[in-house]
Amino acid sequence: MQRTLTAPLAWVGRSATDVAASFGRFGSFSLRVARGGRDLGTWGGLLATQMARLGVQSLPIALFVAAFTGIVLALQASYTFTGAVPLYFVGVLVQKTMILELGPVLTGLALAGRVGANIAAEIGTMKVTEQVDALETLAYDPFAYLAVPRIVAGIIMFPVVVVFADAIGVLGGWITAVSLLDLSTPEFVRGLQLFFKPFDVQFSLIKAASFGLTVTSVGCFFGFGTTGGAEAVGRSTTEAVVAGSMAILVLDAFWAAALLR
């Protein structure tokens, strides 16, 4: 009886300590990355490659997700509005939802799975095969060499990918509206323009850049934290995806609270 009561408490206590310790480690990781950031000579030449890789890795999946999201948004809007609201509001809803929320968030979540996992696996493998140590012995700062170019590439490329995702989402909504719904192109476009604010796009890009920072940093953090063998790499990869996705959702709420009120 006693055991069954205290065991969950002990577990909660232990997890809380673990989480606190993780935050501590993430803090010192961030410091080392920041210090690596000053070593432009090491990472500057690697940035273009990382940006290209990130774009190639993420565009297909981001566009796929966005296109279908746009289709569903249009159909749901028309279903919801059924006569009560003018149909051109489909355009409003597709545009607003895509740009403000689903474009950045769904892209971010998809890339947490794709890019975050990839980075964690790559750096984790280098860690357990002592390639990270080898970099050190060759007088390279591994954080400047491995983490910084990936993180900077994430901050730059996520917004680019999200712009495409937003556009494809709206395009999907438009095609759906004119082919499946009783809506003409001018009406859909009127809806698009009705409540459009340039700030919406800025908001989308700010979120995207912050998600890019988060997904890549978390991937690097778990990659560098890998100790052991191949199964440890698998564990780090999963943790990077879970932590990256959770961080995106929390950040998303943060941005809404900070900028949309």
Added chain:
Amino acid sequence: MSIEIRDLRKAFGPKIVLSGVSLEVRDGETLAVIGSSGVGKSVLLKTIVGLLTPDAGTVVVDGREVRTLGREELYELRRRVGYVFQFAALFDSMTVFDNVAMGLRRMRLPPEQVADRVEEALDRVELLGYGDRLPAELSGGQRKRVGLARAVAFRPKYLLYDEPTTGLDPVTTTVIDTLIRKMSSDLGVTSVVITHDMTSAYRVAGRIAMLFEGRIRFIGTPDEIRAAADPVVRGFVEGRPDLMQGVA
């Protein structure tokens, strides 16, 4: 100039790995460090180049205490200490040439000079003409040789080998051992070779130190270790665990 290790202690959480290791590596010698798996040989080697920070004790290389060095000084030291990793730790995505060139490029040497030095290093390990290969296309022994070439490309004063022959067949083992001796005589380097293979230890080393339960249990020439009376040393050297049992 030499490597001096004094009362080195290192634990990972509750697990004490090194509990007071003192060891001197003399100028120009090749010292083998033997000991069972998991006894802390790699940990010892890593503290010499500052890949791990000891909990207590000092490591002095060329008169400088490693722990007190700033980042740039540490990098400068690492250019004088070549490190050969147990499984070579080659960068998978790079060719053999780029692997060997990595450290030289970091020194901002002009490309022609980098190419010359890479050539020289690959020549030393008898892998000239392998520059365009990827690590995945090499055998285990060749990978170790590339790892060695990468370590000597800096023309270091010291070479640290972490189990250079583990996992290799006897013939390849002989090839690597011969290379270790050749590096020592051609480059005049001071070397530390970690191994648990006694044949290799006898072949390459002037002195052999045995690590046991966190300390140096024995240090001496190959003849001295063959004549040692300590059951722990004899047990390891002769491969007889029964001798080591129940002794501390």
